[in-house]
Amino acid sequence: MRLYPAAGLQIRDPITHAVIPASGVEVPDRNGIPASFYWQRRLRVGDVTRTPPAATPAAPAKASGASPAASSATVAATPSPIPATPAAATTAEQAHA
Structure with a gap:
C-alpha cells in the first residue's frame, strides 16, 4: 500500500x-489496512492519505504594481477573535476570575 x-x-x-517524499512511501498492509500501528494512526488522524496529492498549478506571479495599501486593507478586513467569555476581555478581569 x-x-x-x-x-x-x-x-x-x-x-x-x-x-517521506511527496511521491509517497510503500508500507506493508494486511487486507487494505497498514500492518504497522504507526501508519494506522497517521492514516486515522489524516497525516497521510491513500490518494496521491493533486498536482497544484504554479501560483500566478504578483503584479508589480500592487499597492501595499491593498494588502493592509485585507488585513484590516479580517475580524479579530472574540473572547470566549466577557470576563476574559481584559487582563485585570482575568486575574480576579
Whole structure:
C-alpha cells in the first residue's frame, strides 16, 4: 500500500527517521489496512492519505504594481477573535476570575 503525506505536512518514517517524499512511501498492509500501528494512526488522524496529492498549478506571479495599501486593507478586513467569555476581555478581569 502506498501512503502519501497530507498537504503541508512532513511525516517521518518510523524506521529510517527520514521525511517521506511527496511521491509517497510503500508500507506493508494486511487486507487494505497498514500492518504497522504507526501508519494506522497517521492514516486515522489524516497525516497521510491513500490518494496521491493533486498536482497544484504554479501560483500566478504578483503584479508589480500592487499597492501595499491593498494588502493592509485585507488585513484590516479580517475580524479579530472574540473572547470566549466577557470576563476574559481584559487582563485585570482575568486575574480576579
